Amino acid sequence: MPAESQPRADTPTAALEIRGLKKEYRRGEPVLHDISIRIPGRGITAVIGPSGTGKSTLIRCINRLVEPTAGQILFKGLDLATLRGKALREARRRIGMVFQEYNLVERLTVMENLLSGRLGYVSPFNAWMRRYPADDIGTAWELLDTVGLTAFANQRADALSGGQRQRVGIARAIMQRPELLLADEPTSSLDPKTSVEIMELLAGLTQGRGIPVILNIHNVPLARRFAGHVIGMAGGRVVYDGAPEGLDDTHLKEIYGGEDWLE
Secondary structure (H helix, E strand, C coil): CCHHHCCCCCCCCEEEEEEEEEEEEECCEEEEEEEEEEEECCCEEEEECCCCCCHHHHHHHHCCCCCCCEEEEEECCEEHHHCCHHHHHHHHHCEEEECCCCCCCCCCEHHHHHHHHHHHHCCHHHHHCCCCCHHHHHHHHHHHHHCCCHHHCCCEHHHCCHHHHHHHHHHHHHHCCCCEEEEECCCCCCCHHHHHHHHHHHHHHHHHHCCCEEEECCCHHHHHHHCCEEEEEECCEEEEEECHHHCCHHHHHHHHCCCCCCC
């Protein structure tokens, strides 16, 4: 494990701890090699690295969209890697997810998409009838105002721009009232200006609510600007684990290879 990964004495309580995580899609060909990391209990942790290095696999192992091959994923006293059935469903309710491709229900309205963040807390009948408690509806209106989409509440999701869709995706994740939020390349499909706006929104909504975030991101300047903790991956391994201020060109060469791309 890299020297930067040793925790400081003032390291806050961990939101999540991963020990010896391994993932193989094909036997004997690991995508993740013995990943052991500790995610701080506040702020944004950015996971950076080239395409194909296992960043998305890591995120998806946490909420079990991908099944780990080995290792522990410790969250609030639970090992997520071992959960099944009801216990896994209940744990997933506590972990929000923002997707690269938004993952909205295109035929539903913006408001209906937001309220779907509460599906784990209403009965199947009420969910089918789209009946939600008044408190949830009030929270949804507040979030729509915060993300600047109040006027779009009754529009279908497929009528929105990419930036607007990602705002809905973030608001929907916050509707879960999660104790941890995962964001898988939320700005990769967006232009630079909108990317900054989305990161500002994500940081503001989660910081004010005390929700720690694990964020996969290609954009190193954005990672440095918004994250308090950076994990650098290369070849399915952690090669940097520390503060953004400590991430220098030597580390970036190790993470991404070469130096021609460095400014």
